[in-house]
Structures are given as C-alpha cells and as structure tokens.
Amino acid sequence: MSKHVRCGTLFTGAADSAATDQTFIVGDDGRILHVGPTAGAPPPARGDTVLDYSDRFVMPGLHDVHTHLAYGNAKTEEDIDLYAPLEFRALRGLFFAQKCIAAGYTSICAPGDAGQISLSVRNAIRAGLFDGPRVTAAGRYLTTRQGLTDWYPSWIGAPETSIGRLVASKDEAVEEIRVQVKNGVDCIKLAMDGFHRRANGELVAAFTQDETTVMVQEAQRLGKKVVVHARGREATLYSARAGVDLIFHAYYLDDECLDALVKSGSAIGPTLTFPRNIVDFTQPHEPAHLKGRINDTQREFEVACENLRRAKQAGVPMMTGTDSGFAVTPYGEWHARELEIFVQHLGFTPAEALHAATQVTAGFMAEGDRTGLLAPGMAADFIVVDGSPLQNVSVLLDKKRILNVYIDGREMRIPARGYDPRKVTDFAWTNWTDLYTQERVAEIHGHTRGSLAAAE
Template sequence: MTTIQPRESFALTHASVIIGDAAGTTLPDTTIVVSSDGRIEQISPSTQTTIPESYRVLDATGKTVMPGLINAHVHLFSDGRPLNPKLATPRGQRITAAIMHSPIGKPYLTARVTANARTLLASGVTTIRTLGDVGYEAVALRDRIADGRMIGPRILASGPLLAIPDGHGAPLIALTGETPDDMARNTRVNLEHGVNAIKIAATGGVTDAQRLGEAGSPQMSVDHMRAICDVAHEAGVIVAAHAQSPEGVRRALLAGVDTIEHGSALDPTTVELFRHNPHALRGWSALIPTLSAGLPMTLLDRETTGITDIQLANARTVVAGMLAGVDDAHDEELRVGVGTDTAMTFVTQYNTWRELDLLVKRAGFTAAEAIHAATQGNAEILNINDVTGSVEVGKTADLLVLEGDPLLDLRVLKTPTLIIADGRPLWHPTVKRFDDMDALLDRAYRE
C-alpha cells in the first residue's frame, strides 16, 4: 500500500461537481475547499470563492469531480481470475484454509489483501465492505489505514462469515455452528476481533455448490439468523445475508438482516419487509444485487470461466432471480446499493464501474441513479452517510477527479485522473488490468 503522506489543505477549482444524489445534480464551475483535517470546508461557485494563500490550488477546469465510489461487497483474498472448482469443495477449502493460516500462508495472505485493497482504491473506490474474510486480515488492514500508517480505502471488515458446517463459504472464509446459540457465540467472536460488519450465509451459493439446486437452498432458519442479528445490532453493527432464493431472502429479512446480497425475485411480502423491517437495525433493509458476480458465468462459455456443469446450471437459476430482484427493487423504489463480489470468477478488484453500467443496461437505472447507488445511497445503507458518500460541507473528502462526465458515459469512471481518500490525494492512479478478461466482458455486456 502506498506510504501515507501528511494531509495538506487544498482547493479543487473550476470543476463540474456531481454531488451524489439520485437526480444527478451537478454544480458548474465550482470550487471545493478541503481543510488539513481531510474534510470539505467549502463548496461554492469558483468566481465567489476566496482560497487562503497557504492552500494548494488544483485547477480542475474541464474536469468532473464526484464522490468516491463505495463497493459494499468485496473479498480481498483473490484478484478475480477464475477460481479453481476443486478448491471450492469442502475438502479443497479445508486444505486452502490450513495453508492460509500457516506461518507461510499468513504473510502471503496479508500481502495479497493489501495489494487488492490498493487496486480498489486506485480504481476509484474510497470505501469498501468486506463480506467474508479468511481471518481478521481486513480488520488489521483497516486499522493500519485508519491509524495513518498507509493510504487506502475506508474499510468495513466482516472477518469470517457465519455459516452452517460445510455451508456456503465454509470452512475457508467462515465460522460454523449448528444452533442459534452457536451463531450468537460466533458473532461475538467476530465482534471481539474488532469487525464492523457481519455476514450470514443464509443460502447455498454458486461458487461452492456441489449439487444442482444447492445455490439458493436455505441453510439457516429465522431463529439462527435472528440470534446473529440481535448480537450484532446490540453492538450497532449492520448484518448482510448471502441469499439467492425467494425463501432465503424472506427468512433473512424476517430475521432482521440489513442488507440482502445477490437477491431473488420479490413478492409483496418481501417488498414490504425491505421497506419496513422491525428487526433490522434502522427499521428497513436494502438490496445489493452484485450483477458483476453472476452474469459472467452465464454469458461466457464454460471453457473460459472454468466453472463446472453444476455451477453453470445453478448460476443460470440464481442470475435470473438476481435480475428479477433488482428490477423489482428499482420499480418499487427500494434502497439498492452497489457491490461487485470482488475476487469471484471474472470479478476483478478494479471493475466496480461495471456494476453501475450493468444497473443501467440490465435493471433500468439512469446513470445518475447508478452513481447515487454507489455513493450516497451506499453510504446510507452502510450507515456511514454522516462521514462520506456525497460532496457536502463537513463530509470527508473522498473524491474522484474525472476527465469526462460519467452521467453521459459511465466508462469515464474506469480511469480517474486523481483520487482523494480521506483528504489525501492519490496521484496518477494506475491498476494492473487483465486485458483478456476485460475484452471478454466488454463483448459479453455489449451483446
């Protein structure tokens, strides 16, 4: 991760500023003044702004400034190259977990997690929520960034997700249990290790499915998940649930989860639970559809993705449900956020912008609505909207400087000119891209 530099006061002048609301409100010829504590202290027309002499001036004439992206569903253990199906079996996961927790594996894991967080930041993502870690490596990274020892994205770290024995994510990235008491205990274990996010495997998943129909099959009861939510909510921590079927989504919402990851087609009961959820931390729940994680497996041939026949069959069912769910949620004006499920097959750490593009192409969002979902909307969903997510006085300066207008072309988000994270500029951001994979995705999403 880039060595951190002391903050300095600066001003971005003569920019076109997208504030992050769903209407796409844009302020022309505007100056943003950032203080040495990393907060936005002034937003005003450039012709009416007085900049203190000690402040560094950055001329943004002809450029667009917007809030940094927030990716609400990431994993940091891999880079998005196709995962080996043999490693997704329970036996494969046990072997991999043993290696990752070994004296040799731990430094390797730390290095990989750090590199992937750096890639996310360099691609314009200034806040991430991890949802399934091998251990507590993301917690440690979060603390190094927060302590000012390095520059990186703001991190909400989940630690291992919570699952049943041999359930989704287990044992590689999960703590497992059989009873509601086990689930409550494992939640406390994670909280004691300092996590500020919790994830539940409410249903089976595509990646580690070993039989047809396993993806989306419920793996926890309402009581199991309620035990998790009660403990997490008492600590003020929101809970995410991997849920890929109508029944899995229904159970998770009844238990009080705050975000549904992936999702499925909605019915009037689940729509109402999203709007008014008495057991959720804030009385409502949101959907994070992760289209980036499902569509490649169904649009690209199996020889390219490397997935099994069973994974493909499960993916087709799950993706159909995800597309229906986000379409329903958009029509019903539910809260929808942006997460990509980075590290999964064909989900790189640097392509968050593609999820916004997919919301427009596949779910009827406007570009402004997609940008809002990835900024101000995600900040509200993750309960950090008092800190970040929009260009407002008093918020932390998490900003992107772009050469064009993403409201007209979301591909502009692919290559930010300048990234400002917590008031610290990241100059000349670059990422290592997988050109072969990007070309395949470009073609698949264009067709």
C-alpha cells in the same frame, strides 16, 4: 491551509446534484468547509492550494460494498481457504486494496473472510501506514451445513483457515458474533443459503427464521450491522423479517419478500457483475463452462433483473458491489460494471447509479457517515474523471479516465505494479482439466501422433 477544488462539473453524491463551475474547499483535517458556485466561492488565502479541475468531472469516491479482500482473485474455493497462510493473505489483501483505490474506489466493504485479514488491512490503512481505501471489515461467515462457505465434505468441515465458521446452535452463533465484535469487525456476515435445494428446485435457507432473528438481534445489540448472502426466496424473506441491514443478491425475491423489505428498510446489494462476468468471460474449456454453469447463470441473471427492478420501484435502497476477488472479478478491474448493469438492466438513470455508488452505498460503510457526499462537514474523498459518467457511466470502467483519487483531501498515488498469479493465488494442486483416454487423445491430436501411431 485549505485546498480549493475547482470543478468543471461537480456531482456531490446526492441524487440529481450535478452542477457546472463549482468549487469546494477542504480544510487541514480533510473535511469539506464549503461547496458552491466557483463565482461566489471565498477566494484562496495565502498558502492555500488551488486544484484546478475546471475542465473535469468531479464526484465522491466510489463505494463497492462487496469486495472480498482476502480471496486474492481465486480460481477455486480451496485457494480462498487453504493454501496461503493468513499473514500472506493480509499482505496480499493490502496490495489488492490499493488496486481498488487506483480504480476510484475510496470505500470498500470486505464482507467475510478468514481470520482477521480485512480488519488488519483496515487498521494498517487507518493508521496511515499505507495508502488505501477505507475498509469496512467482517470476519468469517457464520454458516451451517446448508450454507455457502461450507464447501467441503462433512468429514472435513470448515477448516480454521476457511472463510466459513460452521455453527451448530444458536448459542455457538451468538458466541462467534461476540468474539468477532470483540476483535473489532464492523459487520457480521451470515451465509443465509448456499446450494441446497428442495425437490421443487427452491433454495433452502441455511438457518431457520428463529436462528436468523437471534443472530441479527445480537449483532445489532452490540452496535454492528448485518450483511447476508441470500440468493433464494426463503433466505431473503428470513433476512428481511429479521431486519438485516444488507442482503446480497436476493435474486428470487417475491411479493412477500418485498413487503418484508419495505418494512425492515433492508438494502439490497445485487452484485450482478459477478454473474454477468461469468456468462460473458468464461471460456469453453473452463470447468465453470463444462459444468453447465453458464446457462444456469444466464437464466438466473434474467430472473434476478426482473425481480430487482420491482424492488427498485418499491423503493428498496440498492447498493453497488461486485464480488471482486475471484478470477472473473479481479480487484480494480470491474467494480464500475455494476453501475453499467444498474443502468442497462435495472432501470437506473446514470445519475441514480452514481448516487447508488456513493451516498446510498455509504449507508452501509463503517465510515459512511462522512463519505459518499461532498458537502460541508464530510470527508473530501473524491475522484477526478475525464469524461462525464452522467452521459455514459461506462467511462468509470476506463482506468485511464480516473485521473486523480483523493481521500481526506490527500491524493493517493499508487504505483501500477503487475504480479504473477501463480505466486499470489494459484496454489491449488489442479494440473489438468481434461481426461486423456486414447479416444480423447486421438480426438485432440489425431491418430498419427506419437506412440499411438507406432501401435497402429
């Protein structure tokens, strides 16, 4: 028995593919059998179902290539790495994966987390134990003392439960890659830079070119993709030269990087939602603000947009991702903001942004050979939208407008359940964000408060 999906407007995922009054037919196996104008579609046979969305916009399920399922909407790195047991993080990750699918994201990549969290979430969903998005899973980031995820002092290092795996040599890196591949990851994550800068301000790559090339070759030899965190120029250059599949950020790319990117065919996942949210949402009392991070982030955002526009013009594939999983990027909330930023800041048309969030980003996903495009033979992963994202991509941010979400032709029905962050993520022992000297207390409360008044 087939499902006949009637669409007011259908965007198939291919660039500029929107057409009105279309029908596609989904077979028992969840694969698409036919796509075309409703007028010429084969009529439903007895027992077939008709899904009538003839007044709606239908498109492939959205893809977010940068959603950290294991972070739990964290406010601190310690919360990501230390307090919750891996088993709890996996259960929490499953809950949050469902928030993503409720927002219309049918495919997500979890690029780097501790243990085998995303991998287990992926397998539980794949086995049909729970409804959820298709998950592309990585293991721990491979990193060095100069790389992201090596947050703690050298006398502590990266604990077993942290998202980073410190490797001290090429041999150790290769062994870690082999272990992760044996465990069943879809991709390998490298922390290609962190926060270490030279005197001239340039971010230093965490690995040498030679080390990078060795790791990328080994991962790809074993049939896995490689995704890297690379904000700086040097890390971007080494990554592109090594032929990685996907570079997150690449904010400081220059002409040399662009040449290498065009040669290697590496994609970029700008992940501009994260810096944008930091600038737009962080309140003045918060540590990120007090540490001066807002102005720095705004400056970086502007430089990044300028460089990334050039990458787009050079034909570098751009994938959509958000760094969801932090307190400024909670699961299921801001994924579609990346499309908005692509349009507002990177010169994408709405159709190009939709194409990026579907067919292009599917190019990195583990099951991407069957998602991101509604065409015969592909999986019927699709969403039904109230309003046209081609006129305004921001409608995708409005959860009320994501009316239905299907995976393999089956509708996902996720209960809208709230949660108390203090029981889910906020386990770090931070109690105060201010220092209560007499002077400060007077500033906050005035001189007439409490015992200070008595002492006067």
